[in-house]
Structure formats: structure tokens, C-alpha cells
Amino acid sequence: MDQRLIDALQRAERMLVITGAGLSADSGLPTYRGLGGLYNGVTAEGIPIEQALSGSTLRDNPSLCWKYLAELGKACLAAKPNAGHYAIAELQRRKPECWVLTQNIDGYHRLAGSDPARLIEIHGELAPLYCQSCGAVSEELAGHLDKPLPPRCEQCAGILRPPVVLFDEMLPEKAIETLYHELSKGFDLVIAVGTTASFPYIAEPVLRTRQAGGFTVEINPQDGALSPFVDVHLRDRALDVLPILLSHTLAN
Ligand SMILES: [Zn+2]
CATH class of the missing domain: 3.40.50.1220 (TPP-binding domain)
Structure with missing residues (x-):
């Protein structure tokens, strides 16, 4: 030393x-580009992972963005x-x-x-999730990942998101x-x-x-x-x- x-x-x-x-x-933990199912930074849908994990995709196609948010979430919960x-x-x-x-x-x-x-x-x-419509803070991430995506707010059915900075x-x-x-x-x-x-x-x-x-x-x-x-x-x-x-x- x-x-x-x-x-x-x-x-x-x-x-x-x-x-x-x-x-x-x-x-x-995999880095973004190493996520399961991704190849050379391009998703199965043929778009760059940066685009899938972007604020505009969360807005326009929340289930696509959430598919990869959920992969990230599962990877984080599986490691320590x-x-x-x-x-x-x-x-x-x-x-x-x-x-x-x-x-x-x-x-x-x-x-x-x-x-x-x-x-x-x-x-x-990545946690805790909050509702983009009413701001309600939801339960921890784990409870949402095995349900249909995107996760929805229990109070107003708005789409939940994590307090993460998307691309x-x-x-x-x-x-x-x-x-x-x-x-x-x-x-x-x-x-x-x-x-x-x-x-x-x-x-x-x-x-x-x-x-x-x-x-x-x-x-x-x-x-x-x-x-x-x-x-x-x-x-x-x-x-x-x-x-x-x-x-x-x-x-x-
Ligand atoms: Zn709500």
C-alpha cells in the first residue's frame, strides 16, 4: 500500500x-448493458436499452419501460x-x-x-415506488414485480414508478x-x-x-x-x- x-x-x-x-x-449485480435478455445493448424489442429505460418510454409505453425496470429490481433484490x-x-x-x-x-x-x-x-x-398521478407512496418494490406490469396505484389506478433517474x-x-x-x-x-x-x-x-x-x-x-x-x-x-x-x- x-x-x-x-x-x-x-x-x-x-x-x-x-x-x-x-x-x-x-x-x-449486472450493469444496465449486462441485463438478462439484452444483447449488445439492444433489447428484444430492437431498441437500445437506454431508450427502453427512459422517461419518454415510461410515459408512452409504460409496460415496456417497466419490463426492464422489473429486471433491474429483481437483480437488485437477488443480490446484497x-x-x-x-x-x-x-x-x-x-x-x-x-x-x-x-x-x-x-x-x-x-x-x-x-x-x-x-x-x-x-x-x-429503485424504491419505494410512488404514483405518478396522485403521489401516493406505495409498498416496497418486491410486492409489485410478480404482478402484471406496469404496477398501478391502489388509490387511483395511476401508474407507479421508482424514484430513479431514467436515461x-x-x-x-x-x-x-x-x-x-x-x-x-x-x-x-x-x-x-x-x-x-x-x-x-x-x-x-x-x-x-x-x-x-x-x-x-x-x-x-x-x-x-x-x-x-x-x-x-x-x-x-x-x-x-x-x-x-x-x-x-x-x-x-
Ligand atoms: Zn395514485
Whole structure:
């Protein structure tokens, strides 16, 4: 382990852990493109998966969009958080100013015990469902997946949806606000885990922290957009290396 990284881990107070699909993949979760029944990113209906999982498809052809939302939902319910998620949650307990920014919609950070007050789910999450017509919040996801799709509201028969950001939809305003508010305060250490950082709001915290003199780390077996710009790139799987990083911080 790089000594500069160990020093940074021990010294850091303001920390940000950014997580992407690679962390969920370590739980056995498929990424969008790897979903069962999909081939080369094209659905059985012959449209790109990005189009099937879009806000406009949810509006115009809700049962098609829901076919793939349900696949995602079943995959998430069938897997569970891994050692990487638990190490991050413990890191947050040890470092009261450690934040998590995730692209993942599986809810595993919450399940692993991450503090929801320091968790920014920038692409939303798959549960609980709510009614697009009357706003009523429905029961948990699992109860709906084996019934006819799309799931309907018990009160008004409107179509339910998860609070997830579909492919052509805006990011949740509160999440963006929180991210940029915390970013303006600065971070001593940013660790990007399993993300290709193809979104500007994922890359920016790393680049800004580096520029301001903070320490930046990438955990990713592959090279991504961030790799040339981080202080340390660990080419390991998140679930192996995060518990090791945790062991270099002090327990209370
Ligand atoms: Zn309703």
C-alpha cells in the first residue's frame, strides 16, 4: 500500500467516496448493458436499452419501460451489499465528515449502514415506488414485480414508478445541491470506486480536489476517464481493497 495513501487516509477529515457500477458488480449485480435478455445493448424489442429505460418510454409505453425496470429490481433484490459497501459504511462511522456520492440505484449503501444524511444518490433509487398521478407512496418494490406490469396505484389506478433517474431525465435537484454545497467546502481525500466517470458531476469532485491540493484515489481494475488524473490508481476489486483501506484508519 502506497505510504502517501495511508497518510492521507489517517489525516483526512473531509472525505468523499464516489461509487459506480463496479462496486455493485462486485455484488454480482449486472450493469444496465449486462441485463438478462439484452444483447449488445439492444433489447428484444430492437431498441437500445437506454431508450427502453427512459422517461419518454415510461410515459408512452409504460409496460415496456417497466419490463426492464422489473429486471433491474429483481437483480437488485437477488443480490446484497458486499464487503466494499460495509467498509465504506464503517469509514463513515469513523470519519464524521465522510460523504458518499453514488451513481448506483440498488440502495446497497443504505442497506450496509451508510448514514443517509451523508449519502448522495445522484441517480435516485429503485424504491419505494410512488404514483405518478396522485403521489401516493406505495409498498416496497418486491410486492409489485410478480404482478402484471406496469404496477398501478391502489388509490387511483395511476401508474407507479421508482424514484430513479431514467436515461433522459433530470438529476434530483436536492442531490445536486447537496453535492455542490459539500464540494464548495472542499475535500482532503476523494476515493473513486468502480466508476468510469463518464458523467461530469462524477469527475468534477476528483479534479477539483486534486487541483485544490487534496489527495485522489481510484479503485478500478480497468482504466477510466479519471485514471490519468488521480494520485493513486489501485487496480483491484473494490470488495478486496476497501477493507484494507479501512484497516489503515483508526477505529474509535
Ligand atoms: Zn395514485
